Amino acid sequence: NCSKPQFCKGFSLSKSPTADVCCKIFLRRNKIMALRGVWQLRKLVVSYCNWGGSSRGIRAFMESELPALKEKNPHLEVVTELNRGQHPFLKGLYKNKNERVVCVKNLSQEEVLEAATKLRNSLGRKVVKLKTRHVTKQPSVQGTWSTALEL
Template sequence: MNHQLLNYSSHLRILSLYNISIFYFFLNLFTDQMALRGVWQLEKLIVSYCNWGGSSRGVRAFMESHLPAFKEKNPQLEVVTELIRGQHPHLKGFYKNKNQRVICVKNMDPEEILLHATRLRNALGRKVVKLRTRHVTKHPSVQGTWTTATAY
């Protein structure tokens, strides 16, 4: 009986370590650096929050714990905090090509907000274009689509 309990607790410890390692694996996956020809595209990041609202609780914790380290890791980026009372918190990114992206971060944990800020930093600032076809090629087929009724 005691051996089974010990075995169960060791399994729980292994599972918790496994979950933590998966979290850091995905965090590293999304924090890979991306720039266009060696130039970061995000110029300015504005962190808007409310000092009273409950939906800004995670942003306030993010500003205390993660934001100073984020500023140190990204000296090319201008990070500004903006107090807007009575509004939900959001991150706003301004890019070199004059585009901007806004992400609502209401009721999020500080780690999730750090992930979104990193995604804004890694993005190129281009508009998302939906592909009209599944296959993209420079040389489309002139023969037509093959079917089972096609004769040799």
């Protein structure tokens, strides 16, 4: 049996050696990001205008989706800010002292929920493009890869 049934609900793997492998694969496929089991997003700031038309979607999000988001993520501190005359945005503050800001002007409540979920699931690091392959002084234990593999 799986040690985390809330993640594996409805997900089965036919040849999994352990049920925890099932959980890891499910989490990796669904991009649920926690570093060593600790969620990295610690605070979500929802900034909106109570009058502007560009904040219509985020106001609907706050009425319908935000309470459920708070309930599903008890580790997350959610703060709302009223900024009159400004476009709405979401700001994520992470444990590694980084922050990400996402503009959500003129977005629907589903798109705002998707943006908030992406902030929650990201690690807060900058995306760095790897310029070269990983080179190591230690040779691979499995040997070098070749196309002439015989099974």
